[in-house]
Structures are given as structure tokens and as C-alpha cells.
Amino acid sequence: MTRIAFIGLGNMGGGMAANQARAGHEVVAFDLSAAALERAVAAGCRAAGSVIEAVAEAEVVITMLPAGPHVRDVYGAQILGHAPTTALLIDCSTIDVESARAVALLARSAGYRFADAPVSGGTAAAEAGTLAFMVGCDEADFADIESALVPMSRVTIRAGDHGAGQAAKICNNMVLGITMIGVCEAFALAEKLGLEADRFFDIASRSSGQCWSLSNYSPWPGQVPTAPSNRNYEGGFATAMMLKDLKLAQEAAAKSGAATPMGAQAEGLYALFDQLGGRGQDFSAILKMFRGELAP
Ligand code: NAD
Numbered sequence: 454m455t456r457i458a459f460i461g462l463g464n465m466g467g468g469m470a471a472n473q474a475r476a477g478h479e480v481v482a483f484d485l486s487a488a489a490l491e492r493a494v495a496a497g498c499r500a501a502g503s504v505i506e507a508v509a510e511a512e513v514v515i516t517m518l519p520a521g522p523h524v525r526d527v528y529g530a531q532i533l534g535h536a537p538t539t540a541l542l543i544d545c546s547t548i549d550v551e552s553a554r555a556v557a558l559l560a561r562s563a564g565y566r567f568a569d570a571p572v573s574g575g576t577a578a579a580e581a582g583t584l585a586f587m588v589g590c591d592e593a594d595f596a597d598i599e600s601a602l603v604p605m606s607r608v609t610i611r612a613g614d615h616g617a618g619q620a621a622k623i624c625n626n627m628v629l630g631i632t633m634i635g636v637c638e639a640f641a642l643a644e645k646l647g648l649e650a651d652r653f654f655d656i657a658s659r660s661s662g663q664c665w666s667l668s669n670y671s672p673w674p675g676q677v678p679t680a681p682s683n684r685n686y687e688g689g690f691a692t693a694m695m696l697k698d699l700k701l702a703q704e705a706a707a708k709s710g711a712a713t714p715m716g717a718q719a720e721g722l723y724a725l726f727d728q729l730g731g732r733g734q735d736f737s738a739i740l741k742m743f744r745g746e747l748a749p
Pocket of ligand 1: 489517527546694
């Protein structure tokens with residue numbers, strides 16, 4: 454049994470902390486939201502009154518927070534210097550690469566082992582304990598990090614040094630956003646050309662148009678039973694989250710001087726879909742925009 458401090462018990466962190474408790478670990482949890490904290494207690498965690506109290510005797514600290522500023526603030530003011538320096542610090546939030554590297558530097562200078570370990574998989578995977586973790590850390594720390602993540606993970610891959618986990622996450626999601634738009638455009642064109650959607654799916658899935666967005670997550674209802682398109686685009690990966698990740702990719706591209714024109718287009722199109730009411734729907738619902746179902 455490991456004593457784990459879990460900070461950030463929202464849509465993702467709630468299920469993740471519950472899986473750590475279910476695996477028999479002592480999970481001391483904290484969230485600014487009293488309701489989130491109550492749910493964690495009902496799932497077997499112990500409530501702390503603050504981040505500082507939660508991490509005081511932790512062997513592992515896991516954070517699942519909204520964005521870079523939250524992570525910088527929580528580590529800078531409430532974890533570093535308050536958790537024992539023997540504690541393994543793992544940030545699973547999706548944040549900008551620069552913040553991840555800055556927090557890693559601070560943590561390591563204070564004598565801690567730190568990893569950025571963002572996840573692929575939404576709330577269903579968080580609840581099921583089947584997330585994919587992409588990790589940026591010192592090579593020597595990876596085995597301990599991988600083992601700490603086991604109750605929450607399907608797979609854990611080391612992407613490289615600090616910040617590489619976040620880099621992998623935003624590059625992967627940029628591919629996902631771009632390919633989903635391509636698939637949706639193709640369905641919309643096929644429809645205009647009188648090509649039946651299921652025929653197109655059958656053909657493209659077995660031709661060079663095959664990709665995850667089409668074959669595993671088709672935006673057209675009735676083709677992939679597990680896809681959110683069959684649940685009125687509820688659940689899955691929200692458009693707001695896709696937009697956040699595409700913005701992070703564009704910020705990183707601007708800072709590093711990478712040319713990502715398709716990523717920029719994808720960000721613009723998801724921003725438009727967000728404004729047209731897509732925010733809370735799964736990102737594959739952008740199909741509606743290409744089929745002309747939403748008036749700009
Ligand atoms: P969320 O907003 O539901 O949860 C974040 C939680 O952090 C909230 O409960 C909030 O009260 C808490 N919090 C904020 N500041 C805090 C502080 N200073 N101290 C303690 N608690 C604090 O968000 P989420 O959907 O759980 O996402 C968390 C992270 O996971 C984000 O970085 C997101 O991009 C990433 N992510 C989300 C999904 C998804 O499908 N929701 C998928 C992959 C990755």
C-alpha cells in the first residue's frame with residue numbers, strides 16, 4: 454500500500470483517484486470543490502483540508518488540474534517544500550510544454566523526482582482505469598512512475614525527458630483533430646455526390662483513407678457501435694477539450710518555429726464549431742458543421 458496525495462478530483466481526477474483507492478492504496482485527496490471532494494470520499498479516498506495537508510506525508514503525489522497556471526501555482530506554492538522530498542511527483546494534467554519544463558526544473562532543484570504524464574482517453578477510460586499515459590521524466594525514474602500509474606492505466610510510454618509527455622500529447626491530438634476534420638469533410642462530400650455513407654465507410658476503412666478517426670470513431674452514426682456519434686455525440690472527448698489541445702499545439706508551434714498550417718486550420722474550425730454550440734459535444738460532432746446543419 455502506498456500513501457498517495459491526489460490533487461484535482463474533477464471529471465478525470467475523480468475516477469483516477471477512485472481507481473487508486475480501489476487498488477488498496479491510501480489516497481489522501483483534495484479539490485477546491487467540496488462536491489468533488491465528497492465524491493472522492495464516497496469512492497474510498499480520505500479528504501484533506503488543503504493541498505499542503507494532503508501532501509504532507511505522501512509517497513506519491515498525483516495532480517490532475519485544468520491548465521498550466523494551476524499546475525505552476527499548486528506545485529510552486531503548495532507541493533514543493535511541503536511534500537517529503539522522497540515523494541514521487543506526477544502531473545497528469547494537459548498543459549503547455551513550457552510550464553511542464555518550468556515545474557520540472559523547480560521540483561528537481563528542490564530535490565524531487567518529477568514527471569509530466571498527460572493522458573489519452575476520456576472520462577470513461579479514467580473511470581475504467583484504462584488511460585494511456587505519455588511520460589516525460591528522467592529515465593531512471595520511469596519504472597517507479599509506471600508502477601505508480603498501474604491502477605489507472607492501460608499503457609504507459611516514456612516519451613523522453615521532462616516536457617516530452619506534454620509534447621507527445623499535443624502532437625497526437627493535433628493529428629486527431631486534423632484527421633477528424635478530414636473524415637467529416639469526406640463524409641459531407643460523399644453525401645453531396647450521392648455516395649451512401651455506409652458504403653463510403655466500408656470502402657475507405659479498407660483503403661488508404663483508413664485512420665483511427667474513421668475506423669474506430671466514425672462521426673457518422675451507425676458505423677462504429679462504441680463511437681459517440683451513436684449517443685447523440687454525448688460523452689467522449691468534448692470539443693472544448695479538443696480546442697484547448699489545438700491551442701496548446703499552436704502556441705508550441707509559434708514558440709518553437711514549427712510550421713503547422715493544418716493544425717492552425719483545425720484550431721480555427723474547432724473554434725467556430727465551439728461558437729456554434731458544439732462546446733459540450735464530442736469533437737466528432739463537427740460533422741454537423743460540414744453537413745451544413747449549423748448556421749454560422
Ligand atoms: P475538471 O475541470 O473537471 O477538473 C479539474 C479539477 O481541478 C476541478 O475539480 C477543480 O476544482 C480542481 N482544481 C482547480 N484548481 C485547483 C487547486 N488549486 N487545488 C485543488 N484543486 C483544484 O477537468 P478534467 O476534465 O478533469 O481535466 C483535467 C485535466 O485533464 C485537464 O488538463 C484536461 O485537459 C485533461 N484531460 C481531460 C480529458 C477529458 O476528457 N475530460 C481527457 C484527457 C485529458
